[in-house]
Amino acid sequence: MLIFLAAATVAVYFQVSAFDFIDLDDPAYVTSNDVVRQGMTIQGVRWAFSSFHGANWHPLTWISHMIDVQFFGMNPGMHHLASVFFHVLNTLLLFLILERMTGAIWKSAAVAALFALHPLHVESVAWVSERKDVLSTFFWMLTMAAYLWYVRRRTVVKYLAVAFSLILGLMSKPMLVTLPFVLLLLDFWPLRRWNPYPSGETRSGNAPYTPIPLNVPMKPILLLAEKIPLILLSAASSAVTILAQYAGGAVKDLESLPLATRIANAIVSYARYLWMTGFPHDLAAYYPYQNDLGMIPVTLSAALLLFMTVAALRSAEKLPYIAVGWLWYLGTLFPVVGIVQVGSQALADRYTYVPLIGIFMAIAWGLSDLFYRIHVRKSVLTAATVMVLASCAWSSWVQAGLWKNSETLFRHAL
Numbered sequence: 001m002l003i004f005l006a007a008a009t010v011a012v013y014f015q016v017s018a019f020d021f022i023d024l025d026d027p028a029y030v031t032s033n034d035v036v037r038q039g040m041t042i043q044g045v046r047w048a049f050s051s052f053h054g055a056n057w058h059p060l061t062w063i064s065h066m067i068d069v070q071f072f073g074m075n076p077g078m079h080h081l082a083s084v085f086f087h088v089l090n091t092l093l094l095f096l097i098l099e100r101m102t103g104a105i106w107k108s109a110a111v112a113a114l115f116a117l118h119p120l121h122v123e124s125v126a127w128v129s130e131r132k133d134v135l136s137t138f139f140w141m142l143t144m145a146a147y148l149w150y151v152r153r154r155t156v157v158k159y160l161a162v163a164f165s166l167i168l169g170l171m172s173k174p175m176l177v178t179l180p181f182v183l184l185l186l187d188f189w190p191l192r193r194w195n196p197y198p199s200g201e202t203r204s205g206n207a208p209y210t211p212i213p214l215n216v217p218m219k220p221i222l223l224l225a226e227k228i229p230l231i232l233l234s235a236a237s238s239a240v241t242i243l244a245q246y247a248g249g250a251v252k253d254l255e256s257l258p259l260a261t262r263i264a265n266a267i268v269s270y271a272r273y274l275w276m277t278g279f280p281h282d283l284a285a286y287y288p289y290q291n292d293l294g295m296i297p298v299t300l301s302a303a304l305l306l307f308m309t310v311a312a313l314r315s316a317e318k319l320p321y322i323a324v325g326w327l328w329y330l331g332t333l334f335p336v337v338g339i340v341q342v343g344s345q346a347l348a349d350r351y352t353y354v355p356l357i358g359i360f361m362a363i364a365w366g367l368s369d370l371f372y373r374i375h376v377r378k379s380v381l382t383a384a385t386v387m388v389l390a391s392c393a394w395s396s397w398v399q400a401g402l403w404k405n406s407e408t409l410f411r412h413a414l
Contacts, residue, residue, distance in 0.1 A: 001095065001105065001109050002092055002095070002096075004109075005088075005091050005092060005095060005109065005112055005113060005116060006088050006091070006092060008113065008116065008117060008389075008393060009084070009087060009088050009091055009116040009117070010084065010088065011393070012116075012117060012393050012396045012397050012400065013084045013087065013125055013126070013396075013400060014081075014084070015397070015400060015401065016077070016080035016081065016083075016084060016125075016126050016400060016403070017077040017078075017080060017081050018077055018404075019076060019077065019080050019126070019403060019404050019405065020076050020404065020405045020406075021076045021079075021128060022127070022128075022403065022405060022406045022409055023406040024127075024129070024285060024406070024409070025054075025127075025129035026127075026128050026129050028053070028054050028129075029054065029065060029128065029129045029131075030065055030068075030069070030074075030079065030128060030129075031074070033053075033065075035047050035048075035051075035062075035066075036062065036065045036066055036069060037069060037074070038066075038069070039066055039067075039069045039070035040063070040066045040067060040070045041066075044062075044063075044066050045059075045063060045066075047062070048060075048062035048063050048066070052243075052244040052247045052248055053248075054248065055244055055245045055247070055248025055249065055342070056132075056173075056241070056244055056245070056248070057174075057240050057241060057243075057244040058132050058136075058171060058172055058173050058174075059171050060135065060168060060171045060172040061131055061132040061135055061136075061172050061173065064082075064131055064135055064172075065079075065131060068082050076128065079128050080126065080128060082131070083125055083126075083127075083128065083130070083131055083134050084125060086131075086134035086135055086137075086138050087116070087121075087124075087125045087134050088116075089138055089141075090115070090134060090137045090138055090141055091112050091113075091115055091116040092112070093138070093141035093142070093145065094108075094111065094112045094115055094141060094357065095108050095109055095111075095112035096145075097141060097144050097145055097148060098111055098112070098361075100148060101148060101186070101190045101191060102190045104365075106368075107364040107365055107368055108364075110360075110364040110385055110389075111357065111360045111361050111364045113389050114356075114360040114363075114364075114388075114389070114392065115356070115357060115360060117389055117392040117393045117396050118277070118280070118356065118360075118392050118396065119280040119283060119392065119395040119396045119398075119399040120273075120276060120277060120280055120283065120349050120352045120356065121349070121352070121353055121356075121396070122283075122349065122396050122399040122400045122403070123283075123285065123348070123349040123350045123403075124349070124350045124353040125400070126399075126400045126403035127285075127350070127403060130350050132172055132173040133173060133175075133350055133353050134353075135172040135173070136169045136170075136172035136173035136175055136176055137169075137175075137353060137354055138169075138172075139165055139166070139168045139169030139172055139176070140169050140175075140176055140179060140354060142165040142168075142169075143162055143165035143166045143169060143176070143179055144179075144182075144183075144186070145165075146158065146161040146162040146164075146165050147162050147183055147186070148191075149161070150162055151191060151193060162230070163229060163230060163233065166179060166180075166230055166233055166234075167233060170233065170234070170237040174237045174238060174240075174241040174335070175332075175335065175336070175354060176234070176237070177234035177235075177237055177238050177335055178234070178331050178332045178334065178335060179230070179234070180227045180230035180231045180233075180234055181227075181231075181331055182328060182331065182332065183227060183230070184223060184224065184227060185324045185327055185328060185331075186324070187218075187223050188316075188320060188323075188324060189320035189321055189323075189324045190320075190321075190324075193218055193223060194218060194219070194220055194223055196220075197316075197317045242340070245342055257289075257291075257341050259339075261291055262338050262339055262341055263339065264293050264298045265289065265290070265293065265338050265346055265347075266337040266338045266339055267298055267301045267302050267305065268293055268297050268298055268301045269337055269338060269346065269347045270301065270305055270330070270333065270337065271300070271301035271304050271305065272301075272347060273333070273347065273351075273352055273355070273356075274304075274359070276349075276352075277352070277356060277359060280392075280395055280399075283349055283399055284412065284413040285402075285409055285410070285412075285413050286345055286348075286413055287345055287346045287347050287348065288344075288345075288346060289344055289345065289346040290346060305330075308326060309326065309330070312325075312326035312327065319365075319366065319369065321361055321362055321365040321366065322362050322365075322366055324358070324361065324362075325358040325359060325360075325361040325362030325363075325365075326358065326359075326362060327358070328355070328357065328358025328361070329355045329356070329358040329359050332354050332355040332358065333351065333352070333355040336348075336351040337351075367381065368381065
């Protein structure tokens with residue numbers, strides 16, 4: 001399974017080895033960045049930790065670009081392949097972690113394959129400037145792996161491994177600020193460190209589920225207290241990020257972009273990302289901001305989100321993966337959904353890199369459970385899965401090709 005996932009991902013993305021840098025952030029990150037172009041130096045490392053260049057503080061991302069230059073010079077193809085390498089690692093780690101947590105090999109493989117091959121994730125992989133996305137997600141996966149190690153038998157050393165992995169991720173991209181809350185979701189399912197339905201059935205009907213060995217089930221308040229040091233790390237990262245973005249002039253003020261407009265865009269964006277997940281067409285490097293979305297799209301989007309949230313919570317006892325997957329999506333997307341508006345885009349494909357894992361989990365476990373309950377043959381589900389993955393792979397191949405150079409990318413955006 002690992003070989004298949006790696007081979008499929010490389011088959012889609014190996015074309016980037018012939019791609020160029022593009023004139024969208026790549027100059028600031030690599031091609032015109034005098035510090036990065038020197039490769040690994042002591043001065044460069046100091047700059048990485050002290051600079052708010054590009055309205056961000058992500059020293060490990062800067063260092064990763066410096067390492068690329070150190071080994072590959074300014075060969076853009078190798079910079080691209082380094083990002084592909086991290087994407088492959090993220091895919092394999094996601095599969096291994098889900099499989100160890102749930103014991104469900106094929107469902108875990110389906111989630112990992114969707115993560116690897118979905119066209120909404122192309123931007124994070126095929127854009128050199130989005131190294132921070134694939135790098136931070138690598139540490140996200142390591143944090144989850146360390147957490148799984150920790151909950152089997154809790155020790156201080158194992159907890160420090162969780163915290164250290166989180167710190168490394170936060171120093172790559174502050175997207176990991178929601179990870180402590182995701183760990184709380186995982187405590188409910190699939191780890192089952194907390195079960196509010198002791199007399200209920202909280203597992204899929206088509207396969208036995210045995211939780212991993214734990215010391216003693218914990219009360220919710222203790223599980224929350226366990227996450228407080230991690231939450232404090234996320235809060236510190238959030239403060240530094242806001243300071244960096246304000247220093248770089250990237251944050252829009254309320255006069256230029258009123259709060260009501262931001263909230264409306266956030267609500268519609270949540271729904272648009274779901275639509276783009278199911279029908280990934282007309283994807284672009286830039287989606288212009290609309291100050292007046294109209295009442296109908298906002299109302300329909302709000303109704304959809306409310307319905308999905310209520311349905312997910314009501315199904316939590318019998319179908320816990322639906323609630324966990326949906327709350328994963330809502331929570332991990334919140335920092336980039338535009339309440340604190342950074343830049344002028346309404347939404348961006350790259351923002352879905354981690355959030356869609358929750359949707360993919362709900363789909364994989366949900367469809368499998370549904371097909372089992374209505375007595376559909378496994379061969380039908382297998383055939384449908386293969387067709388969806390083949391479609392995703394082809395769409396991602398085409399989408400990745402748009403990132404060949406600036407002209408190709410911008411003509412398509414226009």
